[in-house]
Amino acid sequence: MSDAQTLIENRPPSVAALFLERVAATPDAEAYRYPVPSASGQGPDDWKSLTWAQAAERVYAIAAGLIELGVHPEERVALASTTRVEWLLADLGIMCAGAATTTIYPQTNAEESAFILSDSESKVLIAENAEQLAKALDQRAGLPDLHHVVVIDPAGVDGDDFVLTLDELERRGAAYLEEHPQLIKERVGALTKDQLATLIYTSGTTGRPKGVRLPHDNWAYMAKAIASTGLIGPDDVQYLWLPLAHVFGKVLTSGQIEVGHVTAVDGRVDRIIENLPVVQPTYMAAVPRIFEKVYNGVAAKAREGGAAKYKIFQWAAGVAREYARVTQDNFRRTGVHSAPARLAAKHKIADALVYSKIREAFGGRLRACVSGSAALAPEIGYFFAGAGIHILEGYGLTESSAASFVNPGEAYRTGTVGKPLPGTEVRIADDGEILLRGPGIMQGYHKLPEKTAEVLESDGWFHTGDIGELSPDGYLRITDRKKDLIKTSGGKYIAPAEVEGQFKAVCPYVSNILVHGADRNFCTALIALDEEAILKWADENGLQGKSYAEVVAAPQTVEMVDGYVRQLNEGLQRWQTIKKFRLLPRDLDVEHGEITPSLKLKRPVVEREYKHLIEEMYAGTREA
Structure with missing residues (x-):
């Protein structure tokens, strides 16, 4: 053993013990x-200990x-x-x-x-x-x-x-x-x-x-x-x-x-x-939205510094991603994080110019972050990995006590949620659904035996409702929620979270995005912009003093976002591409029930709230 x-196996019966x-x-x-x-009420807090x-x-x-x-x-x-x-x-x-x-x-x-x-x-x-x-x-x-x-x-x-x-x-x-x-x-x-x-x-x-x-x-x-x-x-x-x-x-x-x-x-x-x-x-530990906000904040700060500074940031971001991919691939093959001399030299320069400042903002001692609750866009994960902020994605649900999978330290792989915790079993069903069994699985839903029976089999296997694939050496990649998969009227399946994650890595102003296309002949998107980032952009682009709603309604804002949508589409299959989009008049929030307190998108709520915008995008097409 x-x-x-x-x-x-030698665990006590409770955390209280x-x-x-x-x-x-x-x-x-x-x-x-x-x-x-602080006693004066001014300045930083005092930190006390127990x-x-x-x-x-x-x-x-x-x-x-x-x-x-x-x-x-x-x-x-x-x-x-x-x-x-x-x-x-x-x-x-x-x-x-x-x-x-x-x-x-x-x-x-x-x-x-x-x-x-x-x-x-x-x-x-x-x-x-x-x-x-x-x-x-x-x-x-x-x-x-x-x-x-x-x-x-x-x-x-x-x-x-x-x-x-x-x-x-x-x-x-x-x-x-x-x-x-x-x-x-x-x-x-x-x-x-x-x-x-x-x-x-x-x-x-x-x-x-x-x-x-x-x-x-x-x-x-x-x-x-x-x-x-x-x-x-x-x-x-x-x-x-x-x-x-x-x-x-x-x-x-x-x-x-x-x-x-x-x-x-x-x-x-x-x-x-x-x-x-x-x-x-x-x-x-954090949820992806925090890393997205940090990334967008760093990009926005670089842009404020002028064209030369922003160009250096973009170059450094590209180096970080390449360095992370290469070193992770080499570790997989050889057990050593290594990079070719030329890439290592570029990385050293980028570290002095950009990455070291990011690490200092995180306190300077951060060994690793754990990300969970929703998928982290791989491009953002690779950026932080290359910058020396190692984000170990994990996976679990409320029904599995949260931590069923986590990336294993130095052997972590961006884009996966790692390997199962010791004692947790996993298998992939014929339809791609992830099934879990082990001591972390819930007893059931409170006073809802029928709902419990829908997801929990008598032999202990729990149906997660998520779709995923296992690598030969046991790393899990989540591709989407089973119920969130989109099937277009042309019969093509699309994982909206994958497209949404790629857009978040491309556009530094996005806060939330929902890709729609079920039973339609093309995909559309509802996009909410990050208020702080877009108002800074507005000040630099002739929209000073305008409210958030006025800025997102402005033609130059729509044109700017359209450029990022076109950039996204270049990397997608034809049937995945976003043909039309609408900018929302405000960001999605917990108070309106559009995202959960852990910052997950509630798709049905958003689609119901903005049904008029979705219908508007399909109006006049052959399917309308």
Whole structure:
């Protein structure tokens, strides 16, 4: 048996048990780092730390406080908050109480929040602030199971028997622990691997979201499997900003507890650029949109510097991609990242002029990034790889506890999602669908046995709904969502995500793009531009002072984007090419339900919202 198999097979029943082991092993080591606004309210935040022992003191107090409120094993405690250190402490407290966390995105509206609270039968809600509390109070009449709301940030909140602050909960818990000093050890010791740990509601594109039941064993397996890859070690510093209500953010907490490294946590997306040089992470996880924005930002900055500077950037970007392709190919054949002398010389010059500045913006110590949740355009992946920012794409779903595949360190291959984690099995069905089996797979959908039976076979194989192909040596490439494949009226199949990814690598102003063409005789696209990037372009092109909507409606903007569409089409098969496009009057966003909180496109919603633009593009053609 390999070391990885031994590590995985000897896992404890829960991450709560792993947490107790971690605290006992390294009580004085730094566990979490988090920002606190400076005393003056001006200037940068101060960063504070918690050791594992200090974190445990708060976690155990939260756990005991919940028990004192009457929360029993496997009962649900909902958590509606942005990513912050209290989210991590509360989630661990819930698990150490033997209860299960129901995650709710803070952007979720009151009606859907109420549905999740009701469907999960959550007994307690831990809400970030007055805004999250208000949603629960608005719907309180329809939530007979909800007995208490605990508020993390109490500003503007009036307490009563129903509402208490997190500080109060911790004080009550600490007092309860004095009377019952063995309480936490007993609760954690009683946990079994099949008990529910987490209930995550998938943000479905149609209908109500489904609650995915993830037992304690899923997270214990993930902790051990991630550690066994060797991708992270005890000296790492992780920068965690992803939404913890999403499975991708949540799984990162399990690996950290097993390995024992530092996590710096701050979910404010607008602070990422500011935080990176302060935190100086060695690794971080992100979704493709973040890398697209960084790439577009670097390109825009170069363009602002004048024609010569932009030409240098374009040359350096080309060198980066070529260098990444060549070195990855050579590593595949020889086990060594090498490049011909002439390319290596060009790369060294480009590094001094361009790449080193990009690495500094990421904090200067970044060893690798993990990208997931959606496909990263290979051209953007190759650019960063060549610049020394190694993006290891991974793959998984809420139903598989997020991390089913990840690229293996130095042997990573851009354009693939790597190899399965130890203990996870994969096979490709006859129609190309990816099937998974292993300890990371969910128990099923909460109170939806028919929906569970649609995707989970009796022998444990889970139907992902994604189409992919495996290389002879086990690397997986995702080609598309099964339900998103387009079949034109001419009978040709098109993977829209592939075309959309290529456009994002070509056009530095795009934010979101949706390719349409099902049952049509040609493809069209709806394109939303990045507001910051396009308004800078507008200032340089005679459109100063115009609003976003006015800029995207301007003929010169349409003409500029048309140039990028033509450039895209040059690299596509004839039936894949974009014949017509429309620029959207605003960017797609979570608030309008057009993208998920993890920044995935909700195709049916966008197509329904902009049906008039789609029909306009096909009007007057033979099929109209």
